[in-house]
Amino acid sequence: MSGIEPVLSVRELAKSFGGVRAVQGVSFDVAAGEMLALIGPNGAGKSTCFNMLGGQLAPDSGAVTLLGRSIAGAKPREIWRRGVGRTFQITATFASMSVRENVQMALISQAGGAWNPLAPARARHVAAAEALLAQVGMLEQAGRACGILAYGDLKRVELAIALANGPRLLLMDEPTAGMAPQERIALMALVARIAKAEAIAVLFTEHDMDVVFAHADRVLVLDRGRLIADGPPHAVRNDAGVRAVYLGTDDGAEGA
Amino acid sequence: MLDLILTQMLNGMASASSLFLVASGLSIIFGVTRIVNFAHGSLYMLGAYLAVTLVGAFGPASPLGFWGGILLAAFLVGLIGIVIEVVILRRIYQAPELFQLLATFGVVLMVQDIALAVWGPEDRLGPRAPGFKSFVMILDSRFPSYELFLIAVGPLVLGLLWFLFRRTRWGTLVRAATQDREMVGALGVDQRLLFTSVFGFGAALAGLGGALQLPREAVTLHMDLSTIAEVFVVVVVGGLGSVGGAYLAAVLIGVLHAFGILIFPKITLVLVFLVMAVVLIVKPYGLMGRKPAATLPGAAGIEPLLTPATPGAKLAGLAALLLLAAAPLAVSDAWLLTLTELVIFALFAASLHVMMGPGGMASFGHAAYFGLGAYGAALAVKWLGAPMEPALLLAPFLAGIAGIVFGWFCVRLSGVYMAMLTLAFAQIAWATAFQWVELTGGDNGILGVWPSAWAVPKAVFFYLTLAICAASVLLLRRLVFSPLGYALRAGRDSPLRAEAIGIDVMRVQWAAFAIAAFAAGIAGALFAFSKGSVFPTYLAIPRSVDALLMVLLGGVQTVSGPVVGAFAYIGLSEQLVKLTPYWRFTLGLAIVLLVSLFPRGLVGGFLAWRDRRDAGDPAR
Ligand SMILES: Nc1ncnc2c1ncn2[C@@H]1O[C@H](COP(=O)(O)OP(=O)(O)OP(=O)(O)O)[C@@H](O)[C@H]1O
Numbered sequence A: 001m002s003g004i005e006p007v008l009s010v011r012e013l014a015k016s017f018g019g020v021r022a023v024q025g026v027s028f029d030v031a032a033g034e035m036l037a038l039i040g041p042n043g044a045g046k047s048t049c050f051n052m053l054g055g056q057l058a059p060d061s062g063a064v065t066l067l068g069r070s071i072a073g074a075k076p077r078e079i080w081r082r083g084v085g086r087t088f089q090i091t092a093t094f095a096s097m098s099v100r101e102n103v104q105m106a107l108i109s110q111a112g113g114a115w116n117p118l119a120p121a122r123a124r125h126v127a128a129a130e131a132l133l134a135q136v137g138m139l140e141q142a143g144r145a146c147g148i149l150a151y152g153d154l155k156r157v158e159l160a161i162a163l164a165n166g167p168r169l170l171l172m173d174e175p176t177a178g179m180a181p182q183e184r185i186a187l188m189a190l191v192a193r194i195a196k197a198e199a200i201a202v203l204f205t206e207h208d209m210d211v212v213f214a215h216a217d218r219v220l221v222l223d224r225g226r227l228i229a230d231g232p233p234h235a236v237r238n239d240a241g242v243r244a245v246y247l248g249t250d251d252g253a254e255g256a
Numbered sequence B: 001m002l003d004l005i006l007t008q009m010l011n012g013m014a015s016a017s018s019l020f021l022v023a024s025g026l027s028i029i030f031g032v033t034r035i036v037n038f039a040h041g042s043l044y045m046l047g048a049y050l051a052v053t054l055v056g057a058f059g060p061a062s063p064l065g066f067w068g069g070i071l072l073a074a075f076l077v078g079l080i081g082i083v084i085e086v087v088i089l090r091r092i093y094q095a096p097e098l099f100q101l102l103a104t105f106g107v108v109l110m111v112q113d114i115a116l117a118v119w120g121p122e123d124r125l126g127p128r129a130p131g132f133k134s135f136v137m138i139l140d141s142r143f144p145s146y147e148l149f150l151i152a153v154g155p156l157v158l159g160l161l162w163f164l165f166r167r168t169r170w171g172t173l174v175r176a177a178t179q180d181r182e183m184v185g186a187l188g189v190d191q192r193l194l195f196t197s198v199f200g201f202g203a204a205l206a207g208l209g210g211a212l213q214l215p216r217e218a219v220t221l222h223m224d225l226s227t228i229a230e231v232f233v234v235v236v237v238g239g240l241g242s243v244g245g246a247y248l249a250a251v252l253i254g255v256l257h258a259f260g261i262l263i264f265p266k267i268t269l270v271l272v273f274l275v276m277a278v279v280l281i282v283k284p285y286g287l288m289g290r291k292p293a294a295t296l297p298g299a300a301g302i303e304p305l306l307t308p309a310t311p312g313a314k315l316a317g318l319a320a321l322l323l324l325a326a327a328p329l330a331v332s333d334a335w336l337l338t339l340t341e342l343v344i345f346a347l348f349a350a351s352l353h354v355m356m357g358p359g360g361m362a363s364f365g366h367a368a369y370f371g372l373g374a375y376g377a378a379l380a381v382k383w384l385g386a387p388m389e390p391a392l393l394l395a396p397f398l399a400g401i402a403g404i405v406f407g408w409f410c411v412r413l414s415g416v417y418m419a420m421l422t423l424a425f426a427q428i429a430w431a432t433a434f435q436w437v438e439l440t441g442g443d444n445g446i447l448g449v450w451p452s453a454w455a456v457p458k459a460v461f462f463y464l465t466l467a468i469c470a471a472s473v474l475l476l477r478r479l480v481f482s483p484l485g486y487a488l489r490a491g492r493d494s495p496l497r498a499e500a501i502g503i504d505v506m507r508v509q510w511a512a513f514a515i516a517a518f519a520a521g522i523a524g525a526l527f528a529f530s531k532g533s534v535f536p537t538y539l540a541i542p543r544s545v546d547a548l549l550m551v552l553l554g555g556v557q558t559v560s561g562p563v564v565g566a567f568a569y570i571g572l573s574e575q576l577v578k579l580t581p582y583w584r585f586t587l588g589l590a591i592v593l594l595v596s597l598f599p600r601g602l603v604g605g606f607l608a609w610r611d612r613r614d615a616g617d618p619a620r
């Protein structure tokens, strides 16, 4: 086994909705500890990619290999057990539970304890849950209901949940949407730190080019379902094709 | 043999037509308004009753009198539908699905008493249709020509509907609204007019279906609920919102029924159930239905944080329990009997709450498990000669097993689809108890289900009931706060997130369904011994609605709610029964008023009140 075997390897991934070819022929690898950004204009197929990797959608064709084993078409819960954590573009948390309980729920499930019908759940994994919340800066709000949190805070809770299974791969669909600019940079810096420290491969999408160019080790550009660029941030920034796609739709590529 | 098969085939096709008329009306209304009209069976019944009266008045012998009466009856039912839409439904389009279903059930109750008041309790027989009194010889067997006429009605109406939807502006609008409701608003169409006309049209179809049954079968006060259950099966099998699917399913179910009666007369309904099961395994949204575009997240409203009871609340619970325990010292035996029932219903409501509250699964057929518990106990006593103790122990397993089997199908659906399926299953359980006379005694029930000698004194049985029910409710409470309860709530709050953290939402819901059924079975078994007898009504729809009302009255969101709701509801309805012979009408009216005055639900009202109180009182 070579030392730089990728955590995730995607080959010729494709998905159509009726006549819309949302994703076609997408191939890439992510290595442990690498921050890989997937960018592209609205409707480019980014979320569709994420949903195929996370199991929310089954690919029409293509291969998805996680740590040497195929996960294409597997269910979300199986993919989670294989060590993939994810956040959603529109946050998905448990509104009737507190922030702490949200993370506890993930930890309970990870430990295989979700079928216990008698023990009080609130007493489970409290320390571990609070450690994760401290990591994302949400410890002070641990007791609040998720249903009433600010959107940016929800994104942090989702990150804590996504980290609860000690993931090898983190999928983050617009992790900083709804946050203030400084907050975005800080959060992605945090993610980068965790990724490096724990050798987690991170795939994320982001509309804020400052965030992308500050934290991505590598950038993929998706346009109408196809990958049109793959390389280090500076190379992608100067790519003529990418500039054409972004011209007029997002001035970040030139501005950053 | 061949002629027999053919006759049954034609028979089935003839019943299919009426079934189709009702089901297509229900489907069209649902497509546009997203309301599952529980009262559709009542409209069918009204159609039949009105036709009896009108045809009688116009002269049944003349073709004009007969057909004029039938058509006028359908038209009048359409008008009634319009009144219902304008007066009631218009107010509740924004309300949670469950409340809409409840409101239409309120209409069912009201119509029942109105029909009783107008047409009396006796069954009514209609005249034969002029021009269709003869028989047609088919392969040496006589076949009533009216049946042939009915067979033709189905495809005829299907064709007319097709024409209406493809070739008229109104039909185009209906189709557009079914596919995309926002779009219709954007087209600048008067949505209110569209909704009202659609409801009137669907109602008229149901009325026509009922009126056309006149020469075939007696008109009774029970045809509303028996029809709606069958129509729900048809619509679930065909696919909610699909008219073509409704026809296909109606024929399938109708023919199946006809052959079932021939081959397995005792288990026709089980046969229907089996077919429904197969269809749902292969196509969860019916033969021609499509997966609904995501269940409405707003349906449940914003969920409050569920917190364990405060010491004060625990103390109050303990005090209430002690008070109940002291009751035998203070009250008469008659009262003790009522209290025993109240305690049993508290467990029944708590069991449904586990499904509805943390599970977010609406059941319109929870009485099935209550009744199966009761029948489990009674059958053990009658056929196995079991004493009370083992019967009490075994009976909940019958309910639990039914919960496992039925639940497996139900958790595959959600929202109203699931509610309709639970109702259909309950109706099947009811029909089994009703039809399988050798085993269950049918309508006469099973008598002589008495407790063992030591538990015969009312006070002793009360303590036994209190101990079992209190323990069960506390265990259910524990479940809600356990990891499994949290996983259940996780699946309700966000199935997407729950699956993404490794929770098998469907299995967790399935487990909760089975547990709820088991607990309802405990309540039912106790009920059987407290009454000394069991009857099919224990599994009937009104009992399921009782449970729903208890839970909604107490509050879906709180764990103690259903217990409080059970006491309040049973207390109120007992008074109502004493006060007026038309208690159904009064109860139905109360439900309709509650739902239309508080379209966000009693719970919403309660939470708003609690938030206001909490805001004013920082100590809490
Ligand atoms: N469930 C679906 N059914 C039909 N079409 C879909 C579905 N999901 C996505 N699409 C279509 O697929 C294409 C890609 O959508 P996707 O959500 O993946 O884009 P995206 O890159 O994530 O966009 P955004 O930046 O807005 O989040 C779009 O044309 C979209 O309309």
Ligand SMILES: [Mg+2]
Residues within 6 Å of the ligand: A046, A047, A048, A089, A173
């Ligand atoms: Mg997206």
